Amino acid sequence: MSHVFHRQPGAALPVAASGDGIYIVDTAGQRYLDASGGAAVSCLGHSDGDVIAAIKDQLDRLPFAHTAFFTNEPMERLADAMVAPAPDGLDHVYFVSGGSEAVEAALKMARQYWVERGEPQRRHFIARHQSYHGNTLGALSVGGNTARREMFDPVLLETHHIAPCYAYRHRRDDESAVEYGRRVADELAAKLEELGPETVIAFVAETVVGATAGAVPPVDGYFERVREICDANGILLILDEVMCGMGRTGRLYACLEDGVAPDLLATAKGLGAGYQPIGAVLVADHVYRTFVEGSGSFQHGHTYMGHATASAAALAVQRKLQAPGTMDRVRALGELLQQRLEARFGNHHHVGDVRGRGLFRAIELVAERDGKTPFDPDLKLHARIKAAAMARGLMCYPAGGTADGRRGDHVLLAPPFIACEDDIATIVDRLGEAVDAALAEVAA
Numbered sequence: 001m002s003h004v005f006h007r008q009p010g011a012a013l014p015v016a017a018s019g020d021g022i023y024i025v026d027t028a029g030q031r032y033l034d035a036s037g038g039a040a041v042s043c044l045g046h047s048d049g050d051v052i053a054a055i056k057d058q059l060d061r062l063p064f065a066h067t068a069f070f071t072n073e074p075m076e077r078l079a080d081a082m083v084a085p086a087p088d089g090l091d092h093v094y095f096v097s098g099g100s101e102a103v104e105a106a107l108k109m110a111r112q113y114w115v116e117r118g119e120p121q122r123r124h125f126i127a128r129h130q131s132y133h134g135n136t137l138g139a140l141s142v143g144g145n146t147a148r149r150e151m152f153d154p155v156l157l158e159t160h161h162i163a164p165c166y167a168y169r170h171r172r173d174d175e176s177a178v179e180y181g182r183r184v185a186d187e188l189a190a191k192l193e194e195l196g197p198e199t200v201i202a203f204v205a206e207t208v209v210g211a212t213a214g215a216v217p218p219v220d221g222y223f224e225r226v227r228e229i230c231d232a233n234g235i236l237l238i239l240d241e242v243m244c245g246m247g248r249t250g251r252l253y254a255c256l257e258d259g260v261a262p263d264l265l266a267t268a269k270g271l272g273a274g275y276q277p278i279g280a281v282l283v284a285d286h287v288y289r290t291f292v293e294g295s296g297s298f299q300h301g302h303t304y305m306g307h308a309t310a311s312a313a314a315l316a317v318q319r320k321l322q323a324p325g326t327m328d329r330v331r332a333l334g335e336l337l338q339q340r341l342e343a344r345f346g347n348h349h350h351v352g353d354v355r356g357r358g359l360f361r362a363i364e365l366v367a368e369r370d371g372k373t374p375f376d377p378d379l380k381l382h383a384r385i386k387a388a389a390m391a392r393g394l395m396c397y398p399a400g401g402t403a404d405g406r407r408g409d410h411v412l413l414a415p416p417f418i419a420c421e422d423d424i425a426t427i428v429d430r431l432g433e434a435v436d437a438a439l440a441e442v443a444a
Contacts, residue, residue: 014026014027014028014030015027018046018047019045019046019047020046020047021045021046021047021416021418022034022045022046022415022416022418022419022423023046024046024395030393031393032390032393032394032395033393033394033395033423033426033427033430034046034395034415034416035394035395035396035413035414035415035427035430035431036395036396036397036412036413036414036415037269037270037274037414037415037416038274038395039211039243039269039397039414040210040243040244040248040269040270040360040397040412040414041269041270041272041273041274042273042274042416043246043247043248043270043273043317043321043416043417044273044275044317044320044416044417044418045416045418046274048273048275048316048320050316050319050320051273051275051313051316051317051320052275053316054312054313054315054316055275055276055309055312055313055316057312058074058308058309058312058313059309061308062308063308063309064304064307064308064309065308066303067301067305067306068301071306072306072308072311073308074308074309074311074312074315075095075306075307075308075311077311077315078093078095078311078314078315078318079092079093079095081315081318081319081322082280082282082318083282085252085253085322086252086253086265086282087253087255087256087260087261087262087265088261089261089284089285089286090261090262090265090282090283090284091283091284091285091288092282092283092285092288093280093281093282093283094109094280094281094283094298094305095278095279095280095305095306095307095311096268096278096279096280096281096302096305097277097278097279097302097304097305097307097310098268098277098278098279099134099242099243099266099267099268099269099279100133100134100135100136100139101134101136101268101279101302102134102242102266102267102268102279102280102281103133103134103136103138103139103142103204103238103240103242103266104134104136104138104139105266105281105300106204106238106264106265106266106281107125107138107139107142107201107202107204107238108138108298108299108300109264109281109283109287109298109300110125110201110202110236110238110263110264111123111201112291112298112299112300113236113287113290113291114201116290116291116294116295117290117294119198121198121199122198122199122200122201123199123201124158124159124160124195124199124200124201125141125142125157125159125160125200125201125202125203125204126159126160126161126162126188126191126192126195126200126202126203126204127142127143127144127159127160127161127162127203127204127205128144128161128162128163128164128165128204128205129144129161129162129163129164129405130144130145130164130166130209130212130213130216130402130404130405131143131144131145131161131164131204131205131206131209131212131213131240132144132145132148132206132209132210132211132212133204133206133240133242134242135148137152137155137156137157138157140152140156141156141157141158141159142157142159142204143212144161144164144212144405145211145212145401145405146401146404146405146406147400147401147405147406160191160195162184162187162188162190162191163184163187164184164209164213164216165181165184165185165216165218165219165222166209166213166216167180167219168216168352168353168355168364168372169372169403170184171219177219177220178219178220178221180219181218181219181220181221181222181225182221182222182225184222185222185223185225185226185229186225186229188203188226188229188230189229189232189233192229192233192235197233197234197235198234200233200235201235201236202235202236202237202238202263202264203226203229203230203235203236203237203238204238204240205223205226205237205238205239205240206239206240206241206243206244207223207239207240207241207244207245207249207254207255207258208244208249208254208356208357208360209244210242210243210244210360210412211243211397211399211412212399212401212402213402213410214355214362214363214364214399214402214410214411214412215355215356215357215360215361215362215412215413216355216362217249217355217356217357218258222258223255223258223259223260224258224259224260226260227260227261227262236263236264236287237260237262237263237264238262238263238264238265238266239255239262239264239265239266240266241253241254241255241265241266241267242266242267242268242269242279243269243360243414244357244360245265245267245269245270245271246267246269246270246271246317246321247270247321247326247327247330247358247417248269248270248330248358248359248360248414249330249334249356249357249358249359249360250327250330250331250334250357250358250359251327251358252321252322252327253265253267254357257357261284262284263283263284263286263287264281264282264283264284264287265281265282266279266280266281267279267280267281267282268280270317270321271314271317272310272313272314272317273313273314273317275313275316275317276307276309276310276312276313276314277304277310278307278310278311278313278314321417326417329417330358330359330417331358333359333415333417333419333421333424334356334357334358334359334360334361336421336424337359337361337413337415337424337427337428338354338356338361340424340425340427340428341354341361341363341413341428342354343428344428344429344431344432345363345432345435348435349368349369350365350366350367350368350369350435350439351363351364351365351366351369351435352364352365352366352369352372356413359413359414359415359417359419360412360413360414361412361413361414362410362411362412362413363410363411363431363435364402364408364409364410365381365382365385365408365409365410365411365435372403374402374403374404374407374408374409375407375408375409375442376407377400377401377406377407377408379442380400381400381409381438381439381442382398382399382400382409382410382411383398383400384438384441384442385398385409385411385434385435385438386398387438388433388434388435388437388438388441389430389431389434391434392430392433392434393430394427394430394431394434396411396412396413396431396434397411397412397413397414398410398411398412399412411431411435413427413431415427
């Protein structure tokens, strides 16, 4: 009997024993091709010798020193490495231990920013439906994932949500992609007018939506309009790139493709590539200066922030991600994955959309394509697909509630950047088998 309180108590899980490139091997010798990077984490696979060596070297030097007493060399160098290619103005980095912590820190930082500026009346956050920003109470409050919020709704912060930029489901036939993007972005302006912009702290959004809706990219011009609205109304823009950042979409920071720079940017997952737990908030200089010239401190902190060993691991990861050709390779493999998915599922009766950027792709399942009708959620199609995929030695990231928080199913793919063309073919072949097997169960 296990004494571990697992995510699903009582679930019979295989025991992971070792990593081998893009594979995880269990104690029975079964090999699982990690086509989701766990949860878009393991961008360098599971056995990168350079990252492992960096961790061992740092352990020999200094495992940990509390940041209330010391800075440390790997943290300082990691911040330099992250700022150099960052969007304009993001000149400072606040380190934490994961994605939820990063979003939580960004929310609190945004609130204190306005207090430091003499505007303590600002209390509202605006975010989007069908979003996910983490599982701590603040991050969960701004998230729009109905299923994850429901249990804890009575204790969540009051927040406000507008429409997502989800063209497959919400773009009208009579509007262009640009017109659609402007329409849904303008919901932010309307919400600001309703609340009063002087009471709003920030708008929070995933640059490319991850777990809740499955690799949904913004249409061209959407975030440019969002940035324009934030500036015109004097509110902060917080972008959540916990899942879609660190090269996952083919740019080190996903928002570089959209031509915008946020005031705060949360990142994690691929930052440490699974070798150590680490996250971060990149901070615009004008936000940082407000703290320096105000109280001189941020009323927040965690014991393991700026952890020396985690920083050393992430610095080794950054060297790989920023190496010449790495992002080009991610974009090329991403296009190949899209092509393979379209070839396998483009005419599938129960796949309505194939989407994403870089090595961040998804398929959305539908009961019928013309009306984009979701399957009955009681069928738990996404769970059946996950089980069928695991049985075939494939790790993918299916989820439910895609369409509206309750109905809809998708499968998210986020394979390691070290995958090759043959691996991409294997991923799509095994996924196709798993989807068809799950659909056969549903039909039986």
